[in-house]
Amino acid sequence: MNKVRVWDLPTRVFHWGLVLCLVGLVVTGKIGGETMAWHFRLGYTVLSLLLFRLVWGFMGGHWSRFNVFVVGPGAIWRYLQVRDASPSAGHNPLGALSVLALLGFAVLQVATGLISDDEIATSGPLAKMVSGAWVGKATYYHNAIGQYVLYALVLLHLVAMVFYRFKRKVNLVPAMWHGDRTLADAHTSARDDGKSRLVALVVFSVCAGLVTGLVQWAG
Secondary structure (H helix, E strand, O other): OEEEEOOOHHHHHHHHHHHHHHHHHHHHHHHOHHHHHHHHHHHHHHHHHHHHHHHHHHHOOHHHOHHHHOOOHHHHHHHHHOOOOOOOOOOOHHHHHHHHHHHHHHHHHHHHHHOOEOOOOOEOOOHHHOOHHHHHHHHHHHHHHHHHHHHHHHHHHHHHHHHHHHOOOOOOHHHHHHOEEEEOOOOOOOOOOHHHHHHHHHHHHHHHHHHHHHHHHHO
16 A cells, blocks of 8 residues: 555645635625625635635646646546546546536636625625626626535535545545545655745745735725
8 A cells, every 4th residue: 555645735725725715705695794894805815725726736746736637528538437447646537627617616706706796885896997787797696606606516526525435435535634645556646845835835925915916906
């Protein structure tokens, strides 16, 4: 058996940070009122995290890189045909699709939130910079479509984990806590040392700075 570092610390922090922020966004969005100030702060944090993940998809540990887990239709079809394939250290082709969909729709949700306006008390910082027609479309999508798409994708994510836990006898959750998986075959371990973690901190700080600058500029 081989112990493989699959998820580097920056990827794990991103994952659980996104989870906490999404929960907070749902709660504050449903309560409304004064909690909307926190709804926006959490939204800015999610945008910073998503920008970081985009960059980290090219700079991060081996299994966090897009060129490792993003595959074409042919590879997905072959994966579906070979049911007894050896387990992947990172995301399998279907898992990769799920991750990309979740990231993509999270970006869309944040983007529409930036230009939404409830016409009562709150509006996104960029709402005044686009036409009323676009504000209306963004607000409708953000409130009536986008959040439910994300609910469905998160549910699909959870169902997949339960399926792997009880059907395939593979528990995927621990690796997202400590980063390692024990596998029968040898796999490349992701780099996860002090230098790479410092680089990740710098990258996230730049992303957060860009988001802060955008919000202040719009204000």
